[in-house]
Amino acid sequence: MAPERTGPVNAALPDLRDLDVLVIGTGAGGAPLLARLASAGLRVAALEAGVRHPPSGIATDEVAQAGLFWMDERLSAGGDPVGFGRNNSGRGVGGSTLHYTAYTPRAHPDDFTLHSDTGQGVDWPLTYADLAPYYDEVETFIGVSGPAEYPWGGERSGPYPHPPLPVNGAGLLMERACAEVGIRTSPAANAALSRPQEQEGFGLRPACSNRGFCQAGCSTGAKASLDVTFLALAEARGAVIVDGAQVVALLTEGGRVTGARFVRGGREETLHAGTVVLAAGAVETPRLLLMQGLANSSGQVGRNFMAHVGVQVWGLVDEDLRPYRGIPGGLISEDTHRIPGVIGGYLLQSLGVMPVTYATQFARGTGTWGAALTEHLRQYRHVAGINVLGDCLPYGHNYLELSAEPDARGLPKPRVHFTFGENERRMAAHAETLMRDLWARAGARDVWALPRAAHTLGTARMGHDPRGSVVDPWGRAHDTPGLWICDNSTFPSALAVNPALTQMALSLRTADALLSDLRPQQVTA
Numbered sequence: 001m002a003p004e005r006t007g008p009v010n011a012a013l014p015d016l017r018d019l020d021v022l023v024i025g026t027g028a029g030g031a032p033l034l035a036r037l038a039s040a041g042l043r044v045a046a047l048e049a050g051v052r053h054p055p056s057g058i059a060t061d062e063v064a065q066a067g068l069f070w071m072d073e074r075l076s077a078g079g080d081p082v083g084f085g086r087n088n089s090g091r092g093v094g095g096s097t098l099h100y101t102a103y104t105p106r107a108h109p110d111d112f113t114l115h116s117d118t119g120q121g122v123d124w125p126l127t128y129a130d131l132a133p134y135y136d137e138v139e140t141f142i143g144v145s146g147p148a149e150y151p152w153g154g155e156r157s158g159p160y161p162h163p164p165l166p167v168n169g170a171g172l173l174m175e176r177a178c179a180e181v182g183i184r185t186s187p188a189a190n191a192a193l194s195r196p197q198e199q200e201g202f203g204l205r206p207a208c209s210n211r212g213f214c215q216a217g218c219s220t221g222a223k224a225s226l227d228v229t230f231l232a233l234a235e236a237r238g239a240v241i242v243d244g245a246q247v248v249a250l251l252t253e254g255g256r257v258t259g260a261r262f263v264r265g266g267r268e269e270t271l272h273a274g275t276v277v278l279a280a281g282a283v284e285t286p287r288l289l290l291m292q293g294l295a296n297s298s299g300q301v302g303r304n305f306m307a308h309v310g311v312q313v314w315g316l317v318d319e320d321l322r323p324y325r326g327i328p329g330g331l332i333s334e335d336t337h338r339i340p341g342v343i344g345g346y347l348l349q350s351l352g353v354m355p356v357t358y359a360t361q362f363a364r365g366t367g368t369w370g371a372a373l374t375e376h377l378r379q380y381r382h383v384a385g386i387n388v389l390g391d392c393l394p395y396g397h398n399y400l401e402l403s404a405e406p407d408a409r410g411l412p413k414p415r416v417h418f419t420f421g422e423n424e425r426r427m428a429a430h431a432e433t434l435m436r437d438l439w440a441r442a443g444a445r446d447v448w449a450l451p452r453a454a455h456t457l458g459t460a461r462m463g464h465d466p467r468g469s470v471v472d473p474w475g476r477a478h479d480t481p482g483l484w485i486c487d488n489s490t491f492p493s494a495l496a497v498n499p500a501l502t503q504m505a506l507s508l509r510t511a512d513a514l515l516s517d518l519r520p521q522q523v524t525a
């Protein structure tokens, strides 16, 4: 079983001399790579700012679970300032996957060729075919549940490893309404088990019990957060994860990155390694690089910040939907993957929602407070939600910079400038019209829309050209020996799908490239 501990860090550091690779961050980017490198016999360790949150310590209580999120202040600017805090990223062994909703669709082949196809956006320096074997491997290893035949996207080598999870109340309404207007739907791919699965380093993960609290952490291990999957494997294969260790600087010698300085339990410590992989997410990765002027000969660090179009539409229905029940995203449609008059497109997902989250969104989104808010919330069990996940083009006007305001450690807070472009506005309008129509057909009343941006992407993009990108197509920093980057910061464009599965697949691909660079000198198995 994975170590059982939640809370402050006091354990002494083990001896971590002669590390081959040091990974910073244990989310969707850091974890699969850590497991791959440990399995290949390398001496590897990871520094993680957050602590461990084992399933047994997860409470069925949204408020108590706030510790899963990165709550340090991040400054927002621009026409559509990004809401951070809980709509942000994770902090803990497993990163944002501790609280992710576990939607795991694959990117489509044409997501990687947007510029070639439309003249706008950018192409990825890799193809769907390059990632397909890694998608297969991740889906099998973490145990994705989904339909036998998925109607959209690229070729698959086989069905999902587990049958789909039950569709929740909102999903059943969405299915009916979509059928009326000829939109195809399908059970979604979710990184949660519809039947038990043995996981090396963790033990038997049970099937999902449909308690619906995925965004507050899964207390059983049914959800494939990385602590119960790739990180459990990594530790079983010899990797060391140092939790509560926030990196404050990278160490360099003669232009080469050689390790990291971090704060743990109030003390500053250092670790050295032959190679450092920065996997701290699309805000903390560029922040660390900008603080030291590292890997930025292209001037691209912090540039092209992207966030998905994430409009939600909510309404009240007569049925008792129990919106807290079931995997939140049980039903999907990708019929809107490409829509006329817009570059890119979006997917439609059914929503489940926990009470505090819904109350907060409703109050902020509609400006309803006091007695009117209380009255509305009496109808919580009749709330039906649907949302979209839409592409976002990279723009020069969206970027992350260091502010002059220091955080509690005296380090500059990051400031993110974000304004949707005309393309994203058209996409959001198209999506809102469609979702309102669907909810009208489902008999919903008091329908309201919440315009949203979701996920943090870009800021250290990958590409072939060192003048226009920070890392090469495998994650090596173009201009800084010893440094690799493996997280959502490397996304050149946003993709019209949720990012975690693609990130995990990229992580294995980066690990294979790193291994082939290090072989034969360092790989012992």
Ligand SMILES: Cc1cc2nc3c(=O)[nH]c(=O)nc-3n(C[C@H](O)[C@H](O)[C@H](O)COP(=O)(O)OP(=O)(O)OC[C@H]3O[C@@H](n4cnc5c(N)ncnc54)[C@H](O)[C@@H]3O)c2cc1C
Pocket (backbone or CB within 6 Å): 024, 025, 026, 027, 028, 029, 030, 047, 048, 049, 050, 086, 087, 088, 089, 090, 091, 092, 093, 094, 095, 096, 097, 099, 100, 101, 102, 103, 104, 215, 245, 246, 247, 248, 279, 280, 281, 282, 284, 285, 455, 486, 487, 488, 489, 498, 499, 500, 501, 503
């Ligand atoms: C509420 C919410 C729901 C989501 N749901 C989905 C979903 O259903 N499907 C999907 O595909 N995606 C979802 N996502 C997005 C998904 O979780 C991310 O795309 C993915 O986890 C990003 O991986 P990453 O490795 O870039 O960063 P993360 O997973 O955030 O990992 C970064 C890690 O680095 C650590 N770190 C940061 N700075 C430092 C430092 N200085 N020193 C040491 N450690 C550091 C952090 O603590 C964190 O653990 C969701 C995101 C949110 C916010």
Ligand code: SF4
Pocket (backbone or CB within 6 Å): 192, 193, 207, 208, 209, 210, 211, 212, 213, 214, 215, 217, 218, 219, 220, 221, 222, 223, 326, 327, 328
């Ligand atoms: S719905 Fe399933 S995966 Fe999500 S928290 Fe509950 S048991 Fe875990």
